[in-house]
Amino acid sequence: MLFDRVAVIGVGLIGGSLALAARRAGLIGEVVGVGRGASNLADARALGMVDRTTSDLGEIGPVDLVVLAVPVRTTGEIARSLAASIEPGTVVTDVGSVKQWVVEECTEALPASCPFVGAHPIAGSERTGAAAACADLFEDSVCVVTPVDATPPPARDAIIELWRGVGARVHEMTPSDHDRALAWTSHLGHVLSYALAHALAGAGDVLPLAGPSLREITRMAGGSTPMWRDIFLSNDRAVLATIDEFSSSLGDLRAAIEGGDAAAVDALLDHALATRRRIVEDS
Amino acid sequence: MLFDRVAVIGVGLIGGSLALAARRAGLIGEVVGVGRGASNLADARALGMVDRTTSDLGEIGPVDLVVLAVPVRTTGEIARSLAASIEPGTVVTDVGSVKQWVVEECTEALPASCPFVGAHPIAGSERTGAAAACADLFEDSVCVVTPVDATPPPARDAIIELWRGVGARVHEMTPSDHDRALAWTSHLGHVLSYALAHALAGAGDVLPLAGPSLREITRMAGGSTPMWRDIFLSNDRAVLATIDEFSSSLGDLRAAIEGGDAAAVDALLDHALATRRRIVEDS
Numbered sequence: 001m002l003f004d005r006v007a008v009i010g011v012g013l014i015g016g017s018l019a020l021a022a023r024r025a026g027l028i029g030e031v032v033g034v035g036r037g038a039s040n041l042a043d044a045r046a047l048g049m050v051d052r053t054t055s056d057l058g059e060i061g062p063v064d065l066v067v068l069a070v071p072v073r074t075t076g077e078i079a080r081s082l083a084a085s086i087e088p089g090t091v092v093t094d095v096g097s098v099k100q101w102v103v104e105e106c107t108e109a110l111p112a113s114c115p116f117v118g119a120h121p122i123a124g125s126e127r128t129g130a131a132a133a134c135a136d137l138f139e140d141s142v143c144v145v146t147p148v149d150a151t152p153p154p155a156r157d158a159i160i161e162l163w164r165g166v167g168a169r170v171h172e173m174t175p176s177d178h179d180r181a182l183a184w185t186s187h188l189g190h191v192l193s194y195a196l197a198h199a200l201a202g203a204g205d206v207l208p209l210a211g212p213s214l215r216e217i218t219r220m221a222g223g224s225t226p227m228w229r230d231i232f233l234s235n236d237r238a239v240l241a242t243i244d245e246f247s248s249s250l251g252d253l254r255a256a257i258e259g260g261d262a263a264a265v266d267a268l269l270d271h272a273l274a275t276r277r278r279i280v281e282d283s
Numbered sequence: 284m285l286f287d288r289v290a291v292i293g294v295g296l297i298g299g300s301l302a303l304a305a306r307r308a309g310l311i312g313e314v315v316g317v318g319r320g321a322s323n324l325a326d327a328r329a330l331g332m333v334d335r336t337t338s339d340l341g342e343i344g345p346v347d348l349v350v351l352a353v354p355v356r357t358t359g360e361i362a363r364s365l366a367a368s369i370e371p372g373t374v375v376t377d378v379g380s381v382k383q384w385v386v387e388e389c390t391e392a393l394p395a396s397c398p399f400v401g402a403h404p405i406a407g408s409e410r411t412g413a414a415a416a417c418a419d420l421f422e423d424s425v426c427v428v429t430p431v432d433a434t435p436p437p438a439r440d441a442i443i444e445l446w447r448g449v450g451a452r453v454h455e456m457t458p459s460d461h462d463r464a465l466a467w468t469s470h471l472g473h474v475l476s477y478a479l480a481h482a483l484a485g486a487g488d489v490l491p492l493a494g495p496s497l498r499e500i501t502r503m504a505g506g507s508t509p510m511w512r513d514i515f516l517s518n519d520r521a522v523l524a525t526i527d528e529f530s531s532s533l534g535d536l537r538a539a540i541e542g543g544d545a546a547a548v549d550a551l552l553d554h555a556l557a558t559r560r561r562i563v564e565d566s
Contacts, residue, residue, distance in 0.1 A: 122494045142492060171492065181489040189500040191536060192475055197555035197562070199532035203525075206464040207565040209425060209454065211405045213503055214562060217472040220496055221559040225552040232540050232548060242486075243537050247530065249482035253474060254526050257515045265515060269508040272480035276504040279480070279497060282490040 002158050002165070003065040003091070004029040009057070009078060011035050011044040013124060014095045015069030016133030019049040021166035024135050028162075032060055033130075044130040057081050065158075068094040068106070073230040076105030079116070088113035091155045095121055097182060099146045099175035101234035107150075115155040118146040118175060120182070121168060128224070139167035144182075146175045176238075183238035188246060190228055191239065193220035285441050285448070286348040286374070287312040292340070292361060294318050294327040296407060297378045298352030299416030302332040304449035307418050311445075315343055316413075327413040340364050348441075351377040351389070356513040359388030362399070371396035374438045378404055380465060382429045382458035384517040390433075398438040401429040401458060403465070404451060411507070422450035427465075429458045459521075466521035471529060473511055474522065476503035 006022075008015045011033040022028040033050030034057060035041050041053040054060065057078065066082065068075045075094055082092070092114055096102050099118045106116040123141040125132065143163040147156040160170050173181070197218045200206070232239055256264035289305075291298045294316040305311040316333035317340060318324050324336040337343065340361065349365065351358045358377055365375070375397055379385050382401045389399040406424040408415065426446040430439040443453050456464070480501045483489070515522055539547035 122492060142494075144492065181492045184483060184486045184489045185493045185497050189479065189496050191533070192479065193500065194552055194555040195533040195536050196472065196475065196529060197558040198536070198551055199525075199529045200467060200562070201554060201558045202528065203467045206467045207562055209405065209427065209464045210468045210562055210565065211425075213472050214468050216499055216502065217476065218559045218562055219499065221552075221555040222563075223556075225549055225556065228552060229545055229548045233543060233545060236540050236543070240537065240541055242482075243533065245485065246479060246482045247533070250474070250478040250526065250530070253478050253481070254523065257519050258523055260516060260519070262512055262516060265512045266508055268481055269477055269504075269511060271484060272477040272504040273506075273508065275480040275484045276501045279483070279490055279493055279501055280505075282493070 001029060002027045002162055003063075005032075005061075005063040006030070006065045006067065007032045007034060007060045007063045008050065008067045008069060009034040010069035011040065011050060011053075011130045011133075012069060013128055013132045013137070014121060015067060016044055016047075016049045016130040017135065017137035018067060018069070018095070018121070018166065020047075020133055020135040021138055022162060023049070025165045027165045028065070032063065034060060040130050047130060047133070049130065049133060058085055060085070062087050063090060066090060066092045068092065068096075071227050071230045072096040072098050072102060072234050075102050076109060079106040079109035083109055083111060086111065086114050090114045091158060092116045093119050093159050095119060097186065097231050098235040099144070099178045103146060103148060103175045107148075115152050117151055117155050117159040119159055119163060120144045120146070120178065121163065122186075123168075136167070138163070141168050142171060143168035144171045144173055144178050146173055146178050148175065179235050179238045180241075183235060183242045187231055187235060187239050188242040190220045190223065191232070191243060192246070193218055194228070197221035284312060285310045285445055286346075288315075288344075288346040289313070289348045289350065290315045290317055290343045290346045291333065291350045291352060292317040293352035294323065294333060294336075294413045294416075295352060296411055296415045296420070297404060298350060299327055299330070299332045299413040300418065300420035301350060301352070301378070301404075301449065302327075303330075303416055303418040304421055305445060306332070308448045310448045311348070315346065317343060323413050330413060330416070332413065332416060341368055343368070345370050346373060349373060349375045351375065351379075354510050354513045355379040355381050355385060355517050358385050359392060362389040362392035366392055366394060369394065369397050373397050374441060375399045376402050376442050378402060380469065380514050381518040382427070382461045386429060386431060386458045390431075398435050400434055400438050400442040402442055402446060403427045403429075403461065404446065405469075406451075419450070421446070424451050425454060426451035427454045427456055427461050429456055429461050431458065462518050462521045463524075466518055466525045470514055470518060470522050471525040473503045473506065474515070474526060475529070476501055477511070480504035
């Protein structure tokens with residue numbers, strides 16, 4: 001067993017699935033679930049992912065691990081609230097889609113005796129809440145773990161072992177490398193999907209002619225506004241850089257179309273197709 | 284029966300499926316398939332979608348309907364080749380994703396006695412060729428038919444009846460209204476997907492962290508280069524206009540992120556989400 005007593009703050013899809021999967025694998029013992037929604041906490045108890053629940057951070061009691069599974073921008077605030085009551089030696093981790101901002105905020109907020117180890121499981125679904133959680137969510141997924149120089153090796157090792165134990169392939173990266181990579185592989189696509197849906201609102205009555213491709217490319221604009229606003233604002237530097245690289249690429253294609261340059265359009269489309277093939281193979 | 288003898292030029296997914304579906308519905312009689320690939324033509328014969336095949340436009344013989352099911356930019360050239368041998372009264376139609384360019388080219392190329400009626404069935408799949416065709420491809424799909432002022436009503440009516448007969452809901456529009464709408468609902472999404480995959484090629488080693496969303500948003504960059512180059516270049520005016528509207532929308536989101544303006548990001552994301560919901564409901 002890695003951690004005898006665990007607090008999961010935010011018992012939703014990710015926090016709930018981690019609790020279920022880690023219990024099934026025998027990696028964690030008693031689990032206290034923390035959240036604000038009484039009916040979601042009741043689901044979490046009924047579905048066996050937590051032993052007890054509370055909506056008060058001060059009532060967690062002594063634990064070996066705290067998992068922050070809440071929107072990115074609230075992690076710092078919760079870490080500051082925990083600081084008063086947390087026992088020395090407790091490891092704190094998270095599951096957020098942005099790492100540098102979170103690692104800095106949480107490390108600063110927590111006592112030096114409580115190491116923070118950032119983690120980001122790249123898994124999920126459109127569904128939310130404890131009732132959507134499942135024990136095999138992380139099988140064959142990727143989880144990025146982002147220790148820093150000051151991270152004590154035992155804390156780093158335990159978090160890596162936790163994620164491997166629930167079936168994830170662990171990539172160890174610096175927080176900023178993670179944020180740059182995720183800006184490319186996830187955050188930029190969400191930006192484009194939101195910007196497209198925003199622009200479509202001004203296009204007039206065209207939606208009856210939409211086919212499957214429009215439904216597909218706007219699916220990412222169907223997410224949670226607080227979650228994605230937090231991601232865009234806390235990973236702003238990397239997100240802005242990828243938007244600018246994308247705009248330059250779009251400008252190249254626009255110029256080739258405007259110039260009627262079939263050879264230039266072909267070259268760009270063939271180049272994109274080669275990358276598309278790598279995405280299908282590598283991911 | 285609407286047409287006793289039909290020539291389908293390009294017996295691929297769309298041309299082959301139309302032949303199968305219209306024969307099953309008793310709307311057409313003898314079908315001659317025209318194409319350049321001997322093995323694809325053999326498939327078309329073996330699968331019962333055509334009675335005979337040729338690779339020579341001069342050997343079609345007398346027919347009542349010619350269906351052009353070829354890449355957009357080749358329709359004009361084929362119409363010019365047909366002009367020498369086509370019998371007066373033969374109706375000519377197409378299935379291309381761009382209408383104004385095609386309607387103008389074909390109307391100019393064909394004798395005045397041979398009416399051209401543009402059509403665009405919004406259906407398809409990633410697969411290509413006669414072997415991918417199926418008789419129910421158009422069930423519950425949308426087909427846009429684009430007659431112009433000079434189109435003889437009987438020719439217009441017959442093409443509308445043909446598409447209704449194979450299960451499509453027919454929308455009648457002007458060629459330019461079609462092109463503007465499709466630029467929004469399909470062509471722009473493909474432009475964005477290609478530009479994203481093109482930009483990703485310069486992002487370094489980030490693909491191992493790609494999740495399902497990147498595979499989804501780059502799927503449209505996996506299409507046929509000649510097909511999409513033809514669509515972008517022959518619908519250039521509408522495509523460029525939607526690229527510019529999109530860029531303005533992207534610029535709004537970029538500015539809100541750069542300014543750290545949570546309220547502005549929330550407003551834009553909520554607005555996009557409302558349009559996303561309409562897309563799911565309307566299409």
